[in-house]
Amino acid sequence: MSRKRDLAAEILRAVADEQLQHSLNSLGERLNMLRAAAFPDRQEYEALRREARRIKEETIAHLDKYLAQLRAQVEAQGGKVFLAQDGTEAAAYITQLASARGVSAPIVKAKSMTAEEIELNRALIAQGLQVLEVDLGERIIQLAGEKPAHIIGPAFHKSKEEVRRLFARWLEIPEGDIPQGISAITALARSALRQKFLQAEMGITGVNFAVAETGTIVLVENEGDIRMTTRLPPLHVALMGLEKVIPTLDDLRVFLELLPRSGTGQKLTSYVSLLTGPRRSSSGERPEPEREFHLVLLDNGRSRMRADPALREALYCIRCGACMNTCAPYLGVGGHVYGGQTYMSGIGNAWEAGVHGLEEAAGFNELCTTCGRCTEVCPVKIDIPWLNTVIRQRAGSLTGRARWQRWLIGRVDLSGRWGSYTAPLSNWLVRAKPLRLLLEKVLALDRRRRLPAFRRPTLEQRFRRHRPARSDGPLQGTKVALLPDCFTNYYQPEIGLAAIELLERLGCSVELAPRRCCGRGLLSQGLIEEVKPLARRSMETLERLAGQGYELVGVEPSCLAALRGEYAHIIGSKRAARLRPHLWEILEYLQHCHLPPELFAGPEQQLVYHGHCQQKAIGANRAAISLLANIPGVKLKVVEVPCCGMAGSFGYKRDFYQLSMQLGRRLTKKLEKLEGQIVLCGSSCRAQVEELSGRSVRHPLELLLERLKSKELSGPGGHDEEPVARDKL
Amino acid sequence: MSISTEHTQLISRFVQELSLAGGQTRQVHDLAQLVSAIADILRERQTGRLLVAADNLITELDLVTRLRAKGIEVITSDEPAQVAQLEVGLTGALAAVASSGTLLLAGGASLASLLPPLHLALIRAEQIEPDLTGVWPLLGQAIRTGERELCLITGPSKTADIEQTLVQGVHGPGELIVIILSEDEPGGQP
Numbered sequence: 009m010s011r012k013r014d015l016a017a018e019i020l021r022a023v024a025d026e027q028l029q030h031s032l033n034s035l036g037e038r039l040n041m042l043r044a045a046a047f048p049d050r051q052e053y054e055a056l057r058r059e060a061r062r063i064k065e066e067t068i069a070h071l072d073k074y075l076a077q078l079r080a081q082v083e084a085q086g087g088k089v090f091l092a093q094d095g096t097e098a099a100a101y102i103t104q105l106a107s108a109r110g111v112s113a114p115i116v117k118a119k120s121m122t123a124e125e126i127e128l129n130r131a132l133i134a135q136g137l138q139v140l141e142v143d144l145g146e147r148i149i150q151l152a153g154e155k156p157a158h159i160i161g162p163a164f165h166k167s168k169e170e171v172r173r174l175f176a177r178w179l180e181i182p183e184g185d186i187p188q189g190i191s192a193i194t195a196l197a198r199s200a201l202r203q204k205f206l207q208a209e210m211g212i213t214g215v216n217f218a219v220a221e222t223g224t225i226v227l228v229e230n231e232g233d234i235r236m237t238t239r240l241p242p243l244h245v246a247l248m249g250l251e252k253v254i255p256t257l258d259d260l261r262v263f264l265e266l267l268p269r270s271g272t273g274q275k276l277t278s279y280v281s282l283l284t285g286p287r288r289s290s291s292g293e294r295p296e297p298e299r300e301f302h303l304v305l306l307d308n309g310r311s312r313m314r315a316d317p318a319l320r321e322a323l324y325c326i327r328c329g330a331c332m333n334t335c336a337p338y339l340g341v342g343g344h345v346y347g348g349q350t351y352m353s354g355i356g357n358a359w360e361a362g363v364h365g366l367e368e369a370a371g372f373n374e375l376c377t378t379c380g381r382c383t384e385v386c387p388v389k390i391d392i393p394w395l396n397t398v399i400r401q402r403a404g405s406l407t408g409r410a411r412w413q414r415w416l417i418g419r420v421d422l423s424g425r426w427g428s429y430t431a432p433l434s435n436w437l438v439r440a441k442p443l444r445l446l447l448e449k450v451l452a453l454d455r456r457r458r459l460p461a462f463r464r465p466t467l468e469q470r471f472r473r474h475r476p477a478r479s480d481g482p483l484q485g486t487k488v489a490l491l492p493d494c495f496t497n498y499y500q501p502e503i504g505l506a507a508i509e510l511l512e513r514l515g516c517s518v519e520l521a522p523r524r525c526c527g528r529g530l531l532s533q534g535l536i537e538e539v540k541p542l543a544r545r546s547m548e549t550l551e552r553l554a555g556q557g558y559e560l561v562g563v564e565p566s567c568l569a570a571l572r573g574e575y576a577h578i579i580g581s582k583r584a585a586r587l588r589p590h591l592w593e594i595l596e597y598l599q600h601c602h603l604p605p606e607l608f609a610g611p612e613q614q615l616v617y618h619g620h621c622q623q624k625a626i627g628a629n630r631a632a633i634s635l636l637a638n639i640p641g642v643k644l645k646v647v648e649v650p651c652c653g654m655a656g657s658f659g660y661k662r663d664f665y666q667l668s669m670q671l672g673r674r675l676t677k678k679l680e681k682l683e684g685q686i687v688l689c690g691s692s693c694r695a696q697v698e699e700l701s702g703r704s705v706r707h708p709l710e711l712l713l714e715r716l717k718s719k720e721l722s723g724p725g726g727h728d729e730e731p732v733a734r735d736k737l
Numbered sequence: 738m739s740i741s742t743e744h745t746q747l748i749s750r751f752v753q754e755l756s757l758a759g760g761q762t763r764q765v766h767d768l769a770q771l772v773s774a775i776a777d778i779l780r781e782r783q784t785g786r787l788l789v790a791a792d793n794l795i796t797e798l799d800l801v802t803r804l805r806a807k808g809i810e811v812i813t814s815d816e817p818a819q820v821a822q823l824e825v826g827l828t829g830a831l832a833a834v835a836s837s838g839t840l841l842l843a844g845g846a847s848l849a850s851l852l853p854p855l856h857l858a859l860i861r862a863e864q865i866e867p868d869l870t871g872v873w874p875l876l877g878q879a880i881r882t883g884e885r886e887l888c889l890i891t892g893p894s895k896t897a898d899i900e901q902t903l904v905q906g907v908h909g910p911g912e913l914i915v916i917i918l919s920e921d922e923p924g925g926q927p
Contacts, residue, residue, distance in 0.1 A: 031900075031901070034901055035901060038901060085885070142908070143898070144896050144898040144899070144907055145896075145898035148898065148899075161897070161898065161901070162898075163898055163899070164898070164901055166899070166900075167900065168899055168900050171899050190899045190900060190902045190904055191904050193899060194896065194899065194904045194906075194907050195906075197907070198906070198907055198908060201908065202821065202908075205908075206817055206818055206821060222880050222881065224880055230894065230895050230896060231894055231895070231896050231907045231908045231909065232851060232894040232907065232908035232909025232910075233907075233908045235847065235851050235888065235908075235909065236851065236908055236909075239847050239848070239851065239886075240817055257873070257876070257877050257880065258873070261869050261870065261873055264869065264889075265869065274758070274891070275754065275758070275836065275837035275838070275839075275891065276758075276837045276839050276889060276891040277891065278758070278890065278891055278892050278893065278894055278895055278909070279888055279889070279890060279891075279894075279909065280888065280889040280891075281886070281887070281888050282876070282880065282886075282887040282888070282889075283885065283886055283887075284880055284884070284885045284886075285885050286885070287844060287885055287886050288885060
């Protein structure tokens with residue numbers, strides 16, 4: 009069942025919704041900070057992630073074996089297990105059970121995304137049962153008739169006033185009698201729901217993990233409603249997706265170290281329940297009725313996902329929400345817009361494609377910028393951008409744009425070559441109104457956006473006339489090949505030249521690598537097949553250079569992210585891994601070389617830095633920050649927001665223009681408070697921030713070069729003559 | 738035998754972590770201090786009634802008799818409707834985790850640690866393990882020997898579902914106080 013969506017209109021509404029924007033902004037700020045603080049030890053974190061990933065790979069590879077073991081264990085403990093092929097079967101089983109036991113009191117139901125996926129409540133209510141969501145957030149969502157907007161904070165977008173209105177309707181009391189304070193509103197819900205818990209005859213929960221070796225189901229929560237739901241009614245039904253099984257209790261410990269910390273920054277949530285079979289009835293003065301435990305295993309497309317080489321990886325998800333907390337488009341519009349029927353944000357693409365069909369995922373897939381920061385925070389290292397690229401490829405024209413339109417936007421090498429060759433005519437042309445209208449009509453490039461100017465001569469042409477700067481710098485004997493990515497070559501050649509001069513002055517012998525488009529532009533468009541020939545050419549060139557002893561250094565993080573990330577899928581992970589140790593982002597490379605920071609010592613200077621998304625995704629951001637922060641005289645201010653909002657071609661698209669500006673303003677609002685030179689590593693970040701702030705924005709390497717040069721010029725002892733001597737060579 | 742330095746460090750880590758998770762701790766060094774600590778807490782809540790869950794340590798210390806001797810009305814009910822009327826529930830714990838401020842509770846303690854607004858938990862200092870890895874063998878053993886209901890408890894019940902504002906005590910107890918008994922003589926009586 010898919011619905012026709014007008015994504016552009018949904019985005020505009022979300023961007024204009026002040027309450028939503030306020031909630032999203034504070035969600036991002038709060039949870040990212042808490043998550044980062046929860047993993048102070050990077051090595052421990054990486055070791056846990058590797059182990060968690062290994063366990064998931066092993067489990068999904070041998071899923072039938074572990075499910076059989078789980079079933080046998082649960083049954084041995086006196087529980088019942090039912091395998092439901094889809095939501096209809098699951099709902100029918102639960103309905104029959106409720107009617108066989110004569111359940112008449114409202115069923116208490118704890119939060120479960122899997123139940124949302126099959127719209128279990130609707131099915132049960134249609135059969136005449138009453139279902140009461142008992143998690144506070146889910147209670148609010150159920151009263152509002154909405155779907156969760158976040159995987160762990162379903163009602164984070166609701167204001168206190170909305171909650172008061174909803175509770176007044178629920179409790180049938182005048183709104184004026186609902187207290188004003190959030191604590192008091194919560195206390196009111198507590199006492200109303202407490203009565204329902206005590207009367208309930210049946211409780212339904214989801215499952216976070218199910219341990220095959222013992223038949224233990226594990227539930228992670230903060231409120232205590234899950235404990236109530238499993239402890240008070242005599243009948244407990246747990247609904248779990250097949251992928252939630254894990255082999256052993258030792259495996260469980262790894263996930264408990266990761267799940268709460270990734271989700272909310274808590275070392276552990278308030279309650280983690282470990283339930284093994286039905287609870288024994290108490291033998292007190294008043295004997296309890298026989299207690300029952302039913303485990304409903306839900307397939308609903310998961311077996312298909314498992315057989316799919318790409319979607320399979322989504323089954324590793326433990327649903328912590330870290331990916332959405334860090335995702336810029338999610339934090340711009342929320343889960344109701346950046347999401348499908350049930351699942352939201354980056355990982356939601358694969359889940360929607362898996363359980364509700366490709367068309368559902370295609371309805372919001374374009375919102376993924378494929379930046380990859382989500383993978384960096386994912387506790388099981390799911391390559392979400394790759395999943396979304398594959399879905400974009402499969403969705404094809406379902407997303408509303410034809411292959412040729414994607415191709416035209418994606419071939420930045422061709423448009424760059426043509427534009428630079430004909431500059432300045434080309435620049436005049438693309439700024440002229442008629443062509444902008446045409447570009448908007450045909451390629452959906454927003455006409456309000458300033459397009460970057462083509463430059464002639466290009467970096468390649470300039471390098472031919474370039475005379476190497478000689479130096480006795482510390483990197484003598486190092487051979488570097490600078491990668492002339494399309495953005496630097498055609499739009500910002502001076503940054504490429506500055507990189508070359510900087511490396512030369514540090515002692516490197518620098519060559520410009522032959523220009524080979526990595527295919528980043530096409531990848532962003534989901535044109536994986538079309539990237540393959542480009543990738544093969546790139547690889548051959550880069551491998552040859554690496555074989556000749558060159559370190560391969562680039563200045564554009566998004567292209568490096570393709571070479572170090574997506575290429576593993578395109579040309580094979582082993583071949584990509586062999587090249588990887590030679591591929592560097594320039595600041596990362598300089599940091600790796602352990603240069604004495606005094607080299608760049610100089611006058612007091614405040615730099616304001618914001619990490620490029622893909623710089624973060626490839627793990628080069630920390631290196632850049634420590635390089636800059638340690639330079640004597642430099643005062644570095646790091647601004648943390650998820651993204652500048654431009655994200656390559658994302659911000660140029662008509663449908664995303666307002667969203668891109670909204671995200672950009674979150675960044676510039678922070679920048680406004682800081683004086684100093686803004687330095688950004690990515691070309692699209694620089695374009696966005698220049699346009700929004702009106703301030704000059706430079707690549708950090710330009711500042712490094714300036715500091716190095718001014719030091720040489722003013723330094724003591726005969727250095728004055730050196731530049732002259734260099735010119736003679 | 739006095740409490741080792743290592744244990745002193747574990748206690749202080751546990752105290753610190755539990756406080757970050759919104760819970761409180763009291764340290765007592767003998768049985769008399771323990772009984773008065775409980776009596777003081779009840780007096781502060783203006784209640785003379787205490788729900789006590791079945792627990793080895795509580796039995797071993799004969800705590801119920803001692804609390805009754807102090808004039809406290811001890812209730813050992815397993816009836817949810819009755820338990821829900823009470824202000825304070827006392828439990829023991831199988832173990833505790835210093836690195837996260839966590840208690841490991843068995844099923845017998847489930848109502849007392851869930852329904853009353855205040856959950857009091859009693860542990861011996863020696864029960865505190867450094868991290869989850871430390872309590873894992875015990876947890877595994879409990880499950881394998883038939884403990885059907887275990888709970889790791891880290892702080893009071895909480896929610897941030899309305900406007901992302903933290904509120905304690907949404908369904909479970911809004912307060913958790915862990916009383917740590919660290920005697921000079923293990924098992925020693927005052």
